[in-house]
Each structure stands twice: as structure tokens, then as C-alpha cells.
Amino acid sequence: MSDTKKPVRIGCYSAFFGDSPEAAVQLVKSEGANLDYLVADYLAEITMGIFTIKRKQRRIIKHMGGTPGHGKDYVLQFPQYVLRKILPDIIKNGTKIVTNAGALDPVLLKTVIEELLVELKLPKIKVAAIEGDDLMAQYENENPMNTVSLSQFKEFSSFSPVSPTKHDLLSDRLPKPDEPLISLHAYLGARGIAAALDKGAQIVVTGRVVDSALVVGPLMHEYGWHKQAKVDYDVLAAASLAGHIIECGCHATGGNFTDWKLAANSPYGGYANMGYPIVEFDRSGEFIVTKPEKTGGLVTTATVSEQILYESLDPAYYILPDVILDLRQIKLTQVGENRVLVQNAKGRKPTEWLKCCGIFMDGWKMAGQIIIGGAEAKDKAEAVGRAVRDRVNTYYRENGIDQFRDFNIEAVGGETLYGPNNANHSHEIREVVLKMTAHHDDPEALKAFSLELVATVTNMAPGITGFFDRPKPIPNMIHFPGLYPKKEVKTILDIDNQKESIPWSAWDDKASFDKVEPIESVPEAVISKDDDIVKVKLIDLAYGRSGDKGDVSNIGIIARDPKFLPYIKRSITADAVANYMSHVCKGTVVRYDLPGLLALNFVLTQTLGGGGLSSMVVDKQGKTYAQLVVTGLEVEIPSHLLRLSKL
Incomplete structure (x- = not known):
């Protein structure tokens, strides 16, 4: 535990599976960084889908008597391209690492890291793994053809976290009985991470935890919140907000910023040397958002505000395992160059539910792209797309094959994103990428689409070039959110060759969390008849x-x-x-x-x-x-x- 009289400094180097490995080097080796913790978020719904479909295929092969090969169901980039570079520095500096790079197998990643320490002849340090998020594990270990029961699963509304509303019919659709469930993962909280750090872990790897837990866990450990009889939900909310702000990497430091030129042309290299975010968290619940010195990008109230709103729904109900975060009254103050003070996060007792992420399979899809140049490129692209769709459907019909379930045509570069709001000058667009995506129940049937896509170069519009790789069918996976009872989910800590279950903090089972206090809303504009x-x-x-x-x-x-x-x-x-x-x-x-x-x-x-x-x-x-x-x-x-x- 560090000196809690001074702020705890936490930096985040990864926003997704594929973020720059050099960001970790920047945060560890930058002058004056002095991090207490380095965290990294690798997992998103798409990432989980990629991992789970590969694991599912291996388990079915094994169940059928085949040899599936050994899978690495963790983020290989983490030990290979990040830890190898920074391990000596974090050991020297005493910086601890917390990451969800464990994906589907945090225990295996723990072993890999321990082997890496031996290989590099580095001092032995404690590595911990957090598991328990995989709600299908016990079923698939017995028979991978079985699926977890959804009897205790509750549909998640985008507008009311736990109570039915008129909007619930508009939520993401759930799998039907004949649509195989590939995975179901609960978003675990921060208490397992805090427990691992309490036991002396210097590296903690997890599976699917809520993104902000990577920051809340270290702060919970540093300030002992999980050991207090009375919980201060406002400081837990502030810690969760800090995690939310930095978990998406450079989103808080000028990445994806509306005024993009300010970041692109910022001092010390701009986009080419973007600074990754750091929070300096005070035990009072206030914190500073900043970045390493002499790095590109910028930290302003605008960049931080944008990230706070990113991927948020009802701002009064940011549902997390350890607290309900209320975003409505947050106050931001620019207190220095690239330094923003964050105050006034509000929190309430958590619910009895955990958010969970499910994935099921619904047929197969295939996407292909070609480049079309010359006059009227957009019109030509759309005509080619329709022709490919119709040619393949004719082949299907003549051979007794079902038609495409869906077929999407987009002329990328022709303002298709804007729909009817585009600039309406399609005749002037002279270069587009024609993107066609097909959906079918039979992967073999989609091969006809792949063949006809290539044939366009000689039998359709002029100016076709630039084929990408010949497309192949892939499973069409559908993500669905939901809620699962906390009492049915265990957080398991694996450390020192022992496993233990970490209890949940108290939750609100009386639905009082659904009675949010009203606040003063944004005032209405008053327009005078004399106003211009x-x-x-x-x-x-x-x-x-x-x-x-x-x-x-x-x-x-x-x-x-x-x-x-x-x-x-x-x-x-x-x-x-x-x-x-x-x-x-x-x-x-x-x-x-x-x-x-x-x-x-x-x-x-x-x-x-x-x-x-x-x-x-x-x-x-x-x-x-x-x-x-x-x-x-x-x-x-x-x-x-x-x-x-x-x-």
C-alpha cells in the first residue's frame, strides 16, 4: 500500500485488443510518470466473440473425438509484446499491473507470466488471476453441446436498468431455442482485484470484469474501502468514473476529439506521439486527469467531457457491480496545462444484478469489397452490388437453395453514412469502395457470392480494381446484454497456488436504487421577439x-x-x-x-x-x-x- 496522503497515480495504456504496445513503454518510462499502477483494457464484445467461437470449435472437436490443438484463450499480445519490454522497469519502480488480458483463460495467462519471469531471470513476483465470469464454463466442461439455462437471466433495458418500461420491447433480441449460445459472461467487479493486491500481487490478470474495475480495484486496495463497515458510495462512484475516463486510452487525451486539429497539431508530435491518460486520485474522491509530459494530444475539459459521455446510456444509472454511478452533476475544472480536476461524482448502493454479455450464433455471413473509380462511381457501385445480389439469388433459386437472408450494399466514400442527408452529388463522386455483405444459413451457399464478386471485374461497370482478399464465410454472431443474479456468480481469486471465493459487497434488494433523486435540468431557452x-x-x-x-x-x-x-x-x-x-x-x-x-x-x-x-x-x-x-x-x-x- 502506497502513502495514501498523496494521490494514487494510475495510467492506462490500452483501450482495446490492438492498441499500441508502445503506449505501455511510454507510461512506464516517461520522465516523471512515477506510476503506482499501470492498467490495460483489452476486451470488448467483438473481442469476446472472436475468442469464444474459437474455443467453442475446439471443444466440439474434442467432444467428437478429434484433436483440437491447444488454444491460447488470452491476449497473447500482453505477455509477448508488452510485458517483455516493461517487466524490468515495473519491478524496479514498484509499479503494479492490472489488466483483463486473461480473456477466457486468466489462469493460463498467470502461468505464462510466471514462466516469462523465469525465462528473463527476473525476481519472482506474485501474479494473481481473477476468474468466475464465465457463466457457461461448468456446462461446457461437462458437454460442449449443452448451453447455459437463461431461466435466471433478465433482459437489460437501455432506459431503465432493472424495471420494465414501455421501451423494453426495443432492447437487443435474445436467442431463440434453436440458436446456439456461444458464450455468457458476467461483468465482475473490483473486489477480487483488491483482494489480490491485499495478498501482495504485483500483476493481476482477469477475465471479463467491468472496465472501470481495473482502476477501482487498486483504489479499493489503497484506501481499504472494501474493509470499511460503512461504504462511501460517492468515492466509489468517483473511482469508477476515473476508470471510465482512462479505460479507453487516448479518448481522454485528444483521440477521437471533435476539434481534431488541436490534437493532430499539438506539441511534441501530435497524433504521432499521443500521450496516454493518467489519473491522480485523492482519497477524498476528487482526481486529476493528465498525461505524460512531452507527449502529443491534450487534456481539457472538452476532451474529458467527451469521454465521460462515451458509451453511456441513462446518466443517472451507470450500473456497475460495486456502485451505481450518477454522471449528471459532474464538475470539470481546467487547473493547469493538460490537467483537469474532476469532482462531484455521485454514487448509490449497487443492485442485486450483474450485467452480462451473451453471444449466440445466427447463420453465416460474408463481406467483400472492390474499388470502383471514374465518373458516377457511387451509382456504378450500387448497380454492381444489386447485380451481384440478383445473380447469386438466381443461382440459388435454380438450384433449390434458399435466398440470401439479407444483403447489404454500401458505396463507402459516397456519403452512405448520411443516408438521405448526404450532399446529393453522386454523379460527382469518382472513387468509392463497394462493400457487399451477405447473410445466409448455409456457409457453402455463400461461396457462390465469393465467385460472383470476383467476376465483376470483366462483366460489369468500368473502373473496377483493387480486390481485397477473397472473402470467406464466418459465423454470424449476435451479442445481447442482460442481467444475472449476483448470488449465482462467484469471483474466484487464484494466487499462491490457492483459490478462494471473494464475497460481494452488500447490494440493494429493495429496489430503492430505482428512485433516483431529481436534479435541476438544463433551463429552457427564452427567445424574445426582438432577438435576431x-x-x-x-x-x-x-x-x-x-x-x-x-x-x-x-x-x-x-x-x-x-x-x-x-x-x-x-x-x-x-x-x-x-x-x-x-x-x-x-x-x-x-x-x-x-x-x-x-x-x-x-x-x-x-x-x-x-x-x-x-x-x-x-x-x-x-x-x-x-x-x-x-x-x-x-x-x-x-x-x-x-x-x-x-x-
Whole structure:
């Protein structure tokens, strides 16, 4: 345990499976970094899907009497390309590492790390593994053809965390009895990580934990929150917020930032040397967000606000295993260059439920791309796409094969993301990538699509070139969120050749968590008849950030100035966003106020074509949606406010 009179410094080097391994080197070796903890988030729904389908295939092969080979169901990048580079430094500095790189097999990764220490002739240090998140493990160990019962599973609503609402019918769809369940993982909390650190672990690897637990666990250990009789849910909420802000890497330091040129052209290399985030957490619950000195990017109230809204739903109900985080009244203050003070996170007792992530299989899909150049490229691409679809369907019909279940055509580069809101100049577009995605129940049938895709080069439009790899059928996996009873899930700590179950903290089983305290909402704009009203692009008045939760997307809008917010709220209504995004949003749009952040959050259901794993559209995760909205919608505002803002 470090000196808790000074802030605990935690840096995060990875936002996803594929983030730069050099980020870990930066955080460990940067001048003045002095980290107490280095954390890394590798897992997303797509990542879990990739791992689980490979494991499922191996287990079925073994069950059928074959030889499946040995699987490495953890993030191989972590021991091979990260730890090898930084182990001597973290041992020297006393920095501890916490990561979910264990994926489906954290215990195996623990063994790999211990072997690596021996190989590199480094001092022996304690390594711990946290497991228990795999809700299908006990079933598949007995028979991989069996699936876990969903009798205790509760559907998750994007609008009300645990109570049925009129919106529940718009949630992600659940598997039918004949659709094989591939995986079901609970999002574990921070107590297992804290227990591992209590026992002296210097490296802790986990499976599926809630992302913020990678930060909450170390802080829980440092300040002994899990040992206190009375829990301060506000400081737990603050720790969870700190984890949420830095778990997505450079999202908090200028990555994906609306004013992108500020980050791209920032000192010390800009995009080429982006600084990864660090939090300095005080035991009071206040914390600073910063980054290493002499690195690119920037940390401002705007960059931090964008990340706070990223992938959020109802801001009053950020449901986590150890606390319910309320985002509505958070206060951000710029206290120095690349230093933002975060205050006023609010927390409540957690629920009796854990969020879980399930994946099931629904047929097969195949995607192929070709480049089309020349005049009217978009029109040519769409004509070619329709022709390929119709040729293959004719072949199916003549050979007694079912038609495509779905077929999607996109001319990437032709503003297909904007739908009917595009610039309507398709005749002027001279270069696109034609992306075609097919969905079918039979992987063999999809081979006809692969053949016809290649044939377009000689029998269709002029200007076709640049074939990518010949496509192959892949399982069409569908992610679905849900809730699972905490009492049915065990957090298992594996350390010192022993395993023990870590108890949950007390939860609220009286549903009082559903009675959120009201706050003062964003005031309504008052427009006088004497006001000179002008229309301004939303991007001139606000920042935007969007993200995904299964088939649900959120679009966060943050005012650049407090006086703009009422006018943004007046013009950018839920109906306005629903109408503008109607080409992708097939569900409901709900708007929430976050007055502390000068922000509005829009939650759009049935918007991503089924979600990142199964979607056939080019933007499977809604990453572009905020940009579509801030550049496409306009705000009515008195002209004198714009003049004042420029003084």
C-alpha cells in the first residue's frame, strides 16, 4: 500500500485488443510518470466473440473425438509484446499491473507470466488471476453441446436498468431455442482485484470484469474501502468514473476529439506521439486527469467531457457491480496545462444484478469489397452490388437453395453514412469502395457470392480494381446484454497456488436504487421577439462523441459555452435526432440532461444493425454518429450570443 496522503497515480495504456504496445513503454518510462499502477483494457464484445467461437470449435472437436490443438484463450499480445519490454522497469519502480488480458483463460495467462519471469531471470513476483465470469464454463466442461439455462437471466433495458418500461420491447433480441449460445459472461467487479493486491500481487490478470474495475480495484486496495463497515458510495462512484475516463486510452487525451486539429497539431508530435491518460486520485474522491509530459494530444475539459459521455446510456444509472454511478452533476475544472480536476461524482448502493454479455450464433455471413473509380462511381457501385445480389439469388433459386437472408450494399466514400442527408452529388463522386455483405444459413451457399464478386471485374461497370482478399464465410454472431443474479456468480481469486471465493459487497434488494433523486435540468431557452435569430451548425456550438452498447448507440453533445446549452436543448430535440438518423435508427430516441457537464445525451435503440458482431453496415459501433449529427443539424440562437462568444 502506497502513502495514501498523496494521490494514487494510475495510467492506462490500452483501450482495446490492438492498441499500441508502445503506449505501455511510454507510461512506464516517461520522465516523471512515477506510476503506482499501470492498467490495460483489452476486451470488448467483438473481442469476446472472436475468442469464444474459437474455443467453442475446439471443444466440439474434442467432444467428437478429434484433436483440437491447444488454444491460447488470452491476449497473447500482453505477455509477448508488452510485458517483455516493461517487466524490468515495473519491478524496479514498484509499479503494479492490472489488466483483463486473461480473456477466457486468466489462469493460463498467470502461468505464462510466471514462466516469462523465469525465462528473463527476473525476481519472482506474485501474479494473481481473477476468474468466475464465465457463466457457461461448468456446462461446457461437462458437454460442449449443452448451453447455459437463461431461466435466471433478465433482459437489460437501455432506459431503465432493472424495471420494465414501455421501451423494453426495443432492447437487443435474445436467442431463440434453436440458436446456439456461444458464450455468457458476467461483468465482475473490483473486489477480487483488491483482494489480490491485499495478498501482495504485483500483476493481476482477469477475465471479463467491468472496465472501470481495473482502476477501482487498486483504489479499493489503497484506501481499504472494501474493509470499511460503512461504504462511501460517492468515492466509489468517483473511482469508477476515473476508470471510465482512462479505460479507453487516448479518448481522454485528444483521440477521437471533435476539434481534431488541436490534437493532430499539438506539441511534441501530435497524433504521432499521443500521450496516454493518467489519473491522480485523492482519497477524498476528487482526481486529476493528465498525461505524460512531452507527449502529443491534450487534456481539457472538452476532451474529458467527451469521454465521460462515451458509451453511456441513462446518466443517472451507470450500473456497475460495486456502485451505481450518477454522471449528471459532474464538475470539470481546467487547473493547469493538460490537467483537469474532476469532482462531484455521485454514487448509490449497487443492485442485486450483474450485467452480462451473451453471444449466440445466427447463420453465416460474408463481406467483400472492390474499388470502383471514374465518373458516377457511387451509382456504378450500387448497380454492381444489386447485380451481384440478383445473380447469386438466381443461382440459388435454380438450384433449390434458399435466398440470401439479407444483403447489404454500401458505396463507402459516397456519403452512405448520411443516408438521405448526404450532399446529393453522386454523379460527382469518382472513387468509392463497394462493400457487399451477405447473410445466409448455409456457409457453402455463400461461396457462390465469393465467385460472383470476383467476376465483376470483366462483366460489369468500368473502373473496377483493387480486390481485397477473397472473402470467406464466418459465423454470424449476435451479442445481447442482460442481467444475472449476483448470488449465482462467484469471483474466484487464484494466487499462491490457492483459490478462494471473494464475497460481494452488500447490494440493494429493495429496489430503492430505482428512485433516483431529481436534479435541476438544463433551463429552457427564452427567445424574445426582438432577438435576431440565426441558424448555426451544431459543431460551432458543441462537441460530440458517440459510442455503442450492443444494438444501442449514444450521441453525447457538450456545449462549448454555458450560454449555448439552452438553445442547443431547444433545437436538438429527441425528435430532431430521430428524424435526422432515421435511416439507421429503427427504435426509440430518448434525451437526457447532464447539466454538470453542460451536456445532453441521446440514446438510440435498434440503430447498429444488430451490434458490432453481427452488423452488416460499415459503422457497426456508431463511431461516426456524433460527427453526422454535429455537422448536419443546426441550432437557432440569438446572433448577439455568437458575437459575445467571439469577444
